[in-house]
Amino acid sequence: xxxxxRTATCGELEKARTGEEVVLNGWVHRTRDHGxxxxxxxxxxxxxxxxVIDEDAPEALKTVARDLKREYCIAVKGVVRxxxxxxxxxxxxxxxxxxxxxxxxxxxxxxxxxxxxxERTDAKEDLRLMYxxxxxRSFSMQRKMKLRTDATFAVREFLKGQxxxxxxxxxxxxxxxxxARDFLVPSRIHPGKxxxxxxxxxxxxxxxxxxxxxxxxxxxxxxxxxxxxxxxQPEHSQIDMEMSFVSKDDVFEVVEGMLAHVFTQTLxxxxxxxxxxxxxxxxxxxYGSDKPxxxxxxxxxxxxxxxxxxxxxxxxxxxxNGGAVKALVAPGCANYSRTQxxxxxxxxxxxxxxxxxWMKVTDQxxxxxxxxxxxxxxxxxxxxxxxxxxDLILAVADQWNTACTSLGAVRSSLGKQLGLATxxxxxxxxxxxxxxxxxNEDDQHWEAAHHMxxxxxxxxxxxxxxxxxxxxxDLYDLVCNGYEMASGSIRIHDPEIQKRIFNxxxxxxxxxxxRFGFLLKAxxxxxxxxxxxxxxxxxxxxxxxxxDSIKEVIAxxxxxxxxxxxxxxxxxxDEDQLKMLHLQLxxxxxxx
RNA sequence: GGGGGCGUAGCGAAGAUGGUUAUCGCGCCGGCCUGUCAAGCCGGAGAUCGCGGGUUCAAUCCCCGUCGCUCCCGCCA
Numbered sequence: 001x002x003x004x005x006r007t008a009t010c011g012e013l014e015k016a017r018t019g020e021e022v023v024l025n026g027w028v029h030r031t032r033d034h035g036x037x038x039x040x041x042x043x044x045x046x047x048x049x050x051x052v053i054d055e056d057a058p059e060a061l062k063t064v065a066r067d068l069k070r071e072y073c074i075a076v077k078g079v080v081r082x083x084x085x086x087x088x089x090x091x092x093x094x095x096x097x098x099x100x101x102x103x104x105x106x107x108x109x110x111x112x113x114x115x116x117x118x119e120r121t122d123a124k125e126d127l128r129l130m131y132x133x134x135x136x137r138s139f140s141m142q143r144k145m146k147l148r149t150d151a152t153f154a155v156r157e158f159l160k161g162q163x164x165x166x167x168x169x170x171x172x173x174x175x176x177x178x179x180a181r182d183f184l185v186p187s188r189i190h191p192g193k194x195x196x197x198x199x200x201x202x203x204x205x206x207x208x209x210x211x212x213x214x215x216x217x218x219x220x221x222x223x224x225x226x227x228x229x230x231x232x233q234p235e236h237s238q239i240d241m242e243m244s245f246v247s248k249d250d251v252f253e254v255v256e257g258m259l260a261h262v263f264t265q266t267l268x269x270x271x272x273x274x275x276x277x278x279x280x281x282x283x284x285x286x287y288g289s290d291k292p293x294x295x296x297x298x299x300x301x302x303x304x305x306x307x308x309x310x311x312x313x314x315x316x317x318x319x320x321n322g323g324a325v326k327a328l329v330a331p332g333c334a335n336y337s338r339t340q341x342x343x344x345x346x347x348x349x350x351x352x353x354x355x356x357x358w359m360k361v362t363d364q365x366x367x368x369x370x371x372x373x374x375x376x377x378x379x380x381x382x383x384x385x386x387x388x389x390x391d392l393i394l395a396v397a398d399q400w401n402t403a404c405t406s407l408g409a410v411r412s413s414l415g416k417q418l419g420l421a422t423x424x425x426x427x428x429x430x431x432x433x434x435x436x437x438x439x440n441e442d443d444q445h446w447e448a449a450h451h452m453x454x455x456x457x458x459x460x461x462x463x464x465x466x467x468x469x470x471x472x473x474d475l476y477d478l479v480c481n482g483y484e485m486a487s488g489s490i491r492i493h494d495p496e497i498q499k500r501i502f503n504x505x506x507x508x509x510x511x512x513x514x515r516f517g518f519l520l521k522a523x524x525x526x527x528x529x530x531x532x533x534x535x536x537x538x539x540x541x542x543x544x545x546x547x548d549s550i551k552e553v554i555a556x557x558x559x560x561x562x563x564x565x566x567x568x569x570x571x572x573x574d575e576d577q578l579k580m581l582h583l584q585l586x587x588x589x590x591x592x
Numbered sequence: 593g594g595g596g597g598c599g600u601a602g603c604g605a606a607g608a609u610g611g612u613u614a615u616c617g618c619g620c621c622g623g624c625c626u627g628u629c630a631a632g633c634c635g636g637a638g639a640u641c642g643c644g645g646g647u648u649c650a651a652u653c654c655c656c657g658u659c660g661c662u663c664c665c666g667c668c669a
Contacts, residue, residue, distance in 0.1 A: 029629095030629075030630080030631090032627090032628050032629065032631050032632095033625085033628095033631095034625060034626055034627070034628065034631080034632090035624070035625040035626070036625075036626040036627095037625095037626040037627060037628080038626095038628095039627080039628055039629065039631085041628095041629065048629090050628085050629065052627085052628095054626085055626055069620095070619085083627090084627085086627090087627060087628080087629090089628095089629060091629085092629080095629085098629095112602065112619070112620055113602080113603085113619075113620095114602060114603070115602080115603050115604085115619090116603070116604095116618070116619070116630095118630080122603075122604050122605090122618095123603060123604075124598090124599095124603090124604085124661075124662085125661080125662075126660085126661050126662080127603080176669095178669055179668075179669030180667085180668050180669075181667090181668090199668095199669080200669095202669090224668060225668095226667055226668040227666085227667065227668080229663085229664080229668085230662095230663070230664085232668070346596095350595085350664070350665060351665080352665090447669080448669055449669080450669060451669040452669075453669095454669090487669095559661075559662090560661070560662065560663085561660095561661085565661095
């Protein structure tokens, strides 16, 4: 091996190095045997270099070259030579040269592949995950891993420069069953007791504030035993941050600075900062989502007034019962077929809408769909919505939340269909002024919309018990291109306010003590005012890589049902292991 | 817990009112070829059409069930 030790990578050779003897190590990407002359495209993570075995090469060398198959791992010794002008490949960074091979050593052979390793891999995700180590050989996956490593480095670089300390917190902690389900880890030493994997380092980072580490961050693994989604994994990474003596504005400024740094360092894109701020209520009203895609406007509009004055009872009654009617003008969509409109209606119904009303705007006024109910208001509708001939008006009437989210889904669909979002653009925005409490219809009580340690906004402090639903919290989300990228808040550091919050969500003092006693105790020892945020690293990279699945930017992700086809986890364990952990299985009965 | 989509050679797909040699491309194997770079040309192997049941003279196709994957709703403080 020593004599074939690598002296150059497959991505670095150029004309200036003509005449140099080099040793390349890498994988056989492809071979092209022309009988006389023989080409080997040799690949490593830096690129592809063409190795040529000439007609007059020694017979032994030609025999080895002919034996090469895809993905053999080999070492090649040879001399760099520039290609004749007409043979230059301008598509390749190394296309001006080739390496005239003088020796080849096969380091290891490769079985026939389960799928092709190149830019056009079209294997299904399941198979790619089963052979992830092969999938990761492709340039497209290597690019994404590179982006991830560069972005993570830029995060550390920026935060270190801002005086942040990177401190690790435990992965085995006390279970605090609020919010998502915990993954549990049984204890061998303590029979019947369990650790939990952290859903986030939330409580620990607050304790670090008590300790005086006034600027903390960590690239933290977080675990949530909930169903996966395209943008959600049971195990994911957060850029977890917390700061003392700060307001919301301070948090925003640090995150804006950090992301601007990350984007210039990785994608060479200048983000416009500060990011726009939109209240939760406005986001819902205009975009029908608390994580709107701000790359295009396509605002929803209020249709209540017109609906109330109309003869369309389906709408009128909703307004009379305190609901909302929202309308959306789809530009130039008057030519939409019934099938296309039906599809939009299905999109709306997913979020609970009972239907999607539509009418077309023509030179003569409104036409089709529910237009006949609005005949006398057509001028008013067209002018107030700012519609023009050729547009399609879409509307949903329901409870405010349902009307907004379901028409928001239609907005999203239209955005995709009409290509409103320019590829390669990133529109960040802050969503703030969220309600602090949400009414749980099933259990008939108030619960924390974010978590129980979020500070209520000052103006609501005096009367929050009277009308919890009206209380806004000092909490905020960061969104980008239709994804929630981060979530955070200013925390409660005053034990009295904390008690009142527990009280409102129906937590007895004993229960609060039992679950969060260690935090509450710490807060008796001079806790600083503090707040923080936790951008999701995987989602950030996903958006930057313009992928729509988080699995594309995680080296070894779980599939949709939380399993890994590669190592076949989760798996059963030996009876002995269970015994040592004092566990007995109680499996669900097979259905008849 | 619920809904949509998919399942046909190693991979990606096509297929027929139900009819007996189930196509195509990539890959694989063999041969030819001195300039290719997704090389080309010739030849070949490779499929119990996810699994189980039903209807039928006959099912990969129709029906029922089931499993797996995938996207979404719920869930995700």
